[in-house]
Structure formats: structure tokens, C-alpha cells
Amino acid sequence: MSMILFAWIVRVRDGLPLSASTDFYHTQDFLECRRRLKTLALRLAPYPGRGSAEGRGLTIHFSSSGDVACMAICSCQCPAAMAFCFLETLWWEFTASYDTTCIGLASRPYAFLEFDSTIQKVKWHFNYVSSAQMESSLEKIQEELVLQPPVALTLEDTEVANGMMNGHVQMHLEPAPNFRMEPVTALGVLSLILNIMCAALNLIRGIHLAEHSLQVAQEEIGNILAFLIPFIACIFQCYLYLFYSPARTAKVVLMLLFICLGNVYLHGLRNLWQILFHVGVAFLSSHQILSRQLQEKQADCGV
Numbered sequence: 262m263s264m265i266l267f268a269w270i271v272r273v274r275d276g277l278p279l280s281a282s283t284d285f286y287h288t289q290d291f292l293e294c295r296r297r298l299k300t301l302a303l304r305l306a307p308y309p310g311r312g313s314a315e316g317r318g319l320t321i322h323f324s325s326s327g328d329v330a331c332m333a334i335c336s337c338q339c340p341a342a343m344a345f346c347f348l349e350t351l352w353w354e355f356t357a358s359y360d361t362t363c364i365g366l367a368s369r370p371y372a373f374l375e376f377d378s379t380i381q382k383v384k385w386h387f388n389y390v391s392s393a394q395m396e397s398s399l400e401k402i403q404e405e406l407v408l409q410p411p412v413a414l415t416l417e418d419t420e421v422a423n424g425m426m427n428g429h430v431q432m433h434l435e436p437a438p439n440f441r442m443e444p445v446t447a448l449g450v451l452s453l454i455l456n457i458m459c460a461a462l463n464l465i466r467g468i469h470l471a472e473h474s475l476q477v478a479q480e481e482i483g484n485i486l487a488f489l490i491p492f493i494a495c496i497f498q499c500y501l502y503l504f505y506s507p508a509r510t511a512k513v514v515l516m517l518l519f520i521c522l523g524n525v526y527l528h529g530l531r532n533l534w535q536i537l538f539h540v541g542v543a544f545l546s547s548h549q550i551l552s553r554q555l556q557e558k559q560a561d562c563g564v
Contacts, residue, residue: 263388264339265347266291266319268380269298269332270355270373272364273325276303279367280355280376282384294319294334301414305330311345312412322411324348328364329356341411342403346395347387349402354379404507443553445503452549453499455542460495462539463488463523466530484530491523491539498546502553510551517547 268282278299294316301314305325314321315337322344323332331348359373367373387395467488470481494516501512520543524536531539 263384264336265333265344265384265387266336267295267298267334268347268351268384269302270351270376270380271302271305271330271332272367273305273328273330276305277367278302278370279329279364280371280373280380282380283377290317290319291334293317294321297321298332298334302330302332308412311406311409312414313341313344314414320344321414322348324352326352327356328361331355340399341406342399343387343395345406345411346398346402347383350383350387351380354383401507408505408507445553446549448545449502449549449553452542452546453502456495456499456546459539459542460492460499463492463495467492484527487523487526491520494519494523495543495546498543498550502546502550513547513550517543 266286269278270280271278276299297314297316298321301321301323305323308323308325310326311324312322318337320335320337320339321332322335322341323330324345325331329352331351333344333348335344355373355376358376358379363373467485470485470488473481497512498516500506501509501516506512521540524531524539528536
């Protein structure tokens with residue numbers, strides 16, 4: 262039995278439907294859930310990236326990023342991790358197929374209806390491929406859901422006035438924590454600037470050395486890598502400071518190790534003060550990353 266029944270892709274700012282899977286279900290519960298889905302699509306902008314709304318035997322899940330949101334109607338037996346993994350895959354497929362300009366200029370509903378074939382393929386994959394084959398992806402999503410649970414919505418019955426739906430849906434936020442990073446500090450900004458400076462120095466020296474690598478001994482390859490690997494590590498340190506990432510401590514230690522080993526290897530091409538500067542900046546950045554913790558804020562965007 263299919264656990265993912267219906268998928269919908271909408272534009273967040275105005276709820277314009279961009280594409281949808283072919284509808285094969287016509288039960289009363291499904292049709293009612295789909296009406297609620299359409300109403301919810303008009304009110305996605307104030308909500309965080311992920312959310313769920315339980316209906317009668319069916320559950321609505323949504324995941325939004327930028328101006329595109331993917332929504333799905335699933336059976337209650339469908340694990341949340343699988344539903345959100347499906348939506349994330351769908352989002353990547355859609356944004357890879359259409360650029361932001363096309364999405365922003367879309368003026369009619371279902372302007373990208375041809376994407377239905379891709380939706381069907383992804384839906385079939387998640388419905389019928391063994392979950393063991395998707396274990397790593399599901400584990401990653403499950404870890405994210407533990408750290409930042411989706412907003413839990415209750416969609417009350419749509420009110421009917423004069424025999425017609427008035428389009429108003431009461432949505433109540435349950436107390437689901439919304440995790441955010443603590444504010445950036447002045448020392449953190451300084452560490453970012455110094456880190457970018459170190460990354461630029463590594464990149465310039467690495468490219469300059471690579472330009473002459475065809476005419477020098479093969480051991481120069483090691484020096485090129487010793488410049489470029491710390492360059493990547495510096496950029497990743499900036500990312501780790503600005504955005505939360507699972508297993509952050511292990512990643513910080515790994516990046517610090519790459520930078521230190523790279524600079525030790527470059528002893529001879531850099532003097533002691535240059536090495537100490539690069540290593541010192543790496544330690545400062547690592548300290549700032551680990552000092553900037555998550556802060557828990559109750560979602561207060563109820564309608």
C-alpha cells in the first residue's frame with residue numbers, strides 16, 4: 262500500500278501551485294484533506310521550513326525553502342522521516358530543473374505541470390523501494406527532526422457559510438520548539454573576517470603554485486594540496502559558525518586538524534609567524550563555532 266499519496270509544489274509567497282502529482286484517489290477523506298492542503302498553501306509564509314498537520318487517517322507534511330514549498334498527503338503509517346526525506350528530494354529535483362527567475366515569473370497555476378513525471382518517479386521510489394536502501398538519508402533527516410522538530414498544526418474543519426466554503430482555516434501551533442543559533446558576536450565577526458583572509462591567502466598561493474606545477478618536481482603537488490585543503494577548511498569553518506550542522510564538534514576538530522597539518526607541511530614556504538597566524542585564526546574560529554550554541558525559541562507565528 263502506498264504511504265505517500267499525493268505531492269504538491271507551490272510558490273511560498275502567494276501559494277500559487279506550480280506542479281502536482283497525478284491524483285488517483287477519490288475517497289471523501291482524501292478530497293477533504295486535499296482541500297485543506299490548498300488552504301494551508303496560502304498560509305505557508307509565516308511558518309518555519311517543516312511542518313505537519315494531521316487529518317482523518319491522513320497527514321499533511323510540508324517543507325519549504327526559499328520561495329518553493331513541497332507538500333504531501335501521506336497515510337498515517339508513513340514515518341515522518343520518510344515523508345520529509347521525500348519532500349527534500351522533490352525540492353532538490355524541482356529547483357535543479359527550474360531557476361528562481363522562472364519560478365518567480367510564473368503567473369498561471371501549474372506552469373510546470375510537466376514536472377509531474379519526476380514527482381511520480383520520486384514518489385514510486387519512496388513507496389516501493391526498501392527503506393534499508395535509503396537508511397543513510399533517513400537517519401540524517403531523523404537527526405534533524407530531533408534537533409528541530411517540525412511545527413505541529415491542527416487544521417480544524419473548514420467553516421461553511423451559505424452552502425459554500427469561506428476559505429478560512431483555523432491553524433493552531435502546538436508547543437513545538439524552534440531551534441535557532443545565538444546572535445553573532447563582534448569577536449565572531451572578527452573570526453569570520455580573519456578566516457576569509459586566511460582562505461584567500463591559501464587560495465592565491467595554491468593557484469600560483471599550481472600554474473607552475475607542470476615545470477616543477479612532483480613533490481610540489483603536496484604543497485599545492487597543503488594550500489588548497491586549508492582553504493576549503495577555512496571556508497567550511499565560516500559555514501559552521503553561521504549555520505548549525507549535526508556532529509558540529511567532530512567537524513570543527515577535523516577542520517582544525519586539516520589547517521594545522523597543512524601549515525606544518527608548508528614549513529619552509531611560510532615563516533614561523535605566518536604559520537602561527539594561520540593556526541591562531543583556526544583556533545579562534547573553532548572556539549567561536551563551539552561557543553555559539555543553539556537557542557530554543559517557541560514558535561509564535563500562529564494565525
